[in-house]
Amino acid sequence: MLSKLKFLLRYTHRYKWWYTGGFLFLGLTIWTSVTIPEYIQKSIDIISQGETGNREDFYNYVLIILGMALVLILIRTLSRVLIFVPGRLIEKQLKGEMFRKLSFFGKDYYDSNSTGSIISRINNDINGVRMITGFGLLQTGNILFSLSLTPYKMWNLSPALTLYCIAPMIIIFILVRIGMVIMVKNTHRRMDTLQQLSGKTISFLSGNGVIKSYNIHKWAEQEVEKENTSLFNYTLKITWVRSFIIPLLANLEQVLKIVVLFVGGMYVIEGKFTIGQLTEYIAYSALLTHPIMGLGWVLTVFQQGFVGISSIQTIMGRKGQDEDKKHLPVSNQRQLFDKGIHLRDLTYTYHNGEHPELKNISFSIKPGQVVGITGKVGSGKTTLINLLNGYLRPEKGQLYMGDKDVTDLTASDIRSVVKTVTQEVFLFSDTIKNNVIFGSEQAESTNDFTDVIYKSAFADELTRFPKQAETLVGEKGIMLSGGQKQRISLARALYAPCKLLILDDVFSAVDTDTERFLIKQIFENHPSESLVIVSNRTSVLEKTDFTVVLENGEIETIGNHKELLKRSDFYRETWELQK
Structure with a gap:
């Protein structure tokens, strides 16, 4: 609980002046609300006096009530604006921080967490934090002010x-508290199930497409139905607990009215x-x-919000692989x-x-070289x-960019040098052009769009x-075929x-003629300073400076086309088959 409160304080502290103003207007709202009944009492007592009552005082009291009602509308609105806006700002900030945090995580995190569960945390769990920092704090302040001023007047x-x-x-509050304990347990289970269903x-x-091709609709429906039923x-x-708690709180006013009418009537x-x-x-x-009715909602909001914070903390408390590293200056990146x-090794x-x-x-890749990598499936x-390309990180002392160990570099530094198709x-659900130019905002220079479309063999189809x-x-x-998608991805890299x-x-995923055209464009125009081509097509590999042949995770041999025909059985058999 303490860690969750610290988590909330870290974000609400940034908007302390918003909350200070909000609670100030909220206090004025409650003060105005409890002051109006005093003038109502004086007005009714004048009415009860009949002709002997003072008309001028009655008119004054009515005007005061009207004026305070108008002021009440204004300050109540201001209190909500000043408290709800920080809640939205905290939600925006949290989503941005979670996205940045997730971008630092490596493959191990995404192997153990499904996309659905991550999306559920970003949407549902952060909504719980927004409710606490907005509606929850407003109602908390409302309850504290009301339960201090109103009982004092009574x-x-x-x-x-x-x-x-x-x-x-007191009796109703005890019953509500018992219901809240049950709700918390089921809220935890509901959020876990929601993450699994999203995944x-x-x-x-x-x-x-796979479900359709294998005709396993029933199985897929049953799997979703299982989670959906849970x-x-x-x-x-x-809902059962709420249907018990909410009527209790809703009818509290009627219970108090009966008590007041009976005992007060006797008075x-x-x-x-x-x-x-x-x-x-x-x-x-x-x-x-x-405020007593609001207490039930506040307890619900805080209980669900704290469950969401626990889930968020599993992401925010995790350390990304590049968090403690500093980015290289642009000049050093170049x-x-x-x-x-x-x-x-x-x-x-x-x-x-x-x-x-x-x-x-x-082995080494020097500037200006074209290097091939080939091998059997799973090699x-x-x-x-x-x-x-920095997606995976080796142990220290095994991979260097110049004199820099890649374990000391951030992924951003590595990918400022290396691009991968x-x-x-x-492809993003956007236009062809936006998919091609995506990610080029930070680039020092760009090629002509029409030119890269031509070099990627997509001009005719476009x-x-x-x-x-x-x-x-x-x-x-x-909307595109596999080959079309590959060529748009290649155009993006070029x-x-x-x-x-x-x-x-x-x-x-391309035909032989397209392959021949792409090979010509890549080797003649050199779209980058150096190239690494992973392929089992010897028509491509015979044009490289040297090719690395992998076998069961080890280097079988390294050499150019003629050397590999002599040294590598796999390469020679592949060449003869494709020839």
Whole structure:
């Protein structure tokens, strides 16, 4: 609990003057609310006097009530604005910080947390924090001011009647507290289930094509229904508790009215109270019930919000792989590749693996070179390029950019030098042009859009689209074929020049003529200072300066096309088959 309060204080402290102003106006709101009944009492007592009453005083009291009501509207509005706005600002700030935090996490985090659960935390859990820092704090202040000023006014009128009113309030509060304990348990379970449901929903929607092709709709529906039913059951249990608590709180005002009318009525008959004082007391009892009713909502908001904070803290408290590192100055970033990249006995084991995926890999990539990487499926090609582009991090002393150990560099520093076009292409639900120029805002220079479209063999197909470059590609590029998506991804890499461009099997989804054209453009125009091409197509590899052949995570051999035909059985068999 203490850590959650510190978490809230860290964010609310930044908007202390907003909250100070909000609580000041809130205090004035409550003071005005408890002052109005005094003038109502005086007005009614004048009315009860009949003709002997002072008309001028009556008119004055009515005008005072009207003026205070107008002031009440203004200061109540200001109190809400000054308290609700920081809640929204904190929500905005938290979402930005969580996104930045998530961008620092490595592969191990995303392997153990589904996309759905992460999205659920960003949306649902942060909404809980917003409710606490907005509505929750407003109602807390409202309750504190009301339960201090209103009982004081009631006590001044009649201590005994005030004690009669407190008794049912205590009983109802105890029952509400018991209900809150049950709600908290089910709220925890509901949030866990909601994260699992979000994860499965996103997974099944992304894999909709597979579900259709294997005709497993029923299984997918049953899996979603299972989580949905659990979510429904926990939500229903929370609703049952609320349906018990809310009527108790809602009818508290009626209970107090009965007590006040009965006991206060006896006081009027006995001459201890005037009609005006009884009316004033009834007004106070109504003012008292609103914060008590609000107490139930506040407890619900804080309980759900604290559950959300626990979930948020699992992200905010986790350390990213680059958090403690400083970015290199831009001038130093430009010099990172001046002496090339050097691998020295590189060995890498995944965080959830038992055996090394790569073992004793040693070679260098110098500026101006074109390097090929090939090998059987599972030989470690993708792992190797993910180490080169900073997605995975090796142990210290195994991978260098010039004289800099990559473990001392941030991912941003590495990717200022290295770009990768992967075989798993991702396109945003935007236009073709925006997908190509994406990420080029920070680039020192850019190539011509038309030129990179031509070099990526997409120019002819672009003219067939009605809106051409402004054509929307759909969710994840669903409107395009695999080959079209690969070529747009290649155009994106060519648009902003870099020092080292890694092409991971980018020819796998294109036909032979397109492949031949792409090879010509890449090798003749050199879109970057150096190239690393991952492929099993010997028509590509025979043009490289040298090619690394991997076998079971180790280097089988290194050499140019002629040398590999003599040294590598895999390379020679592949060449003969493709020839």
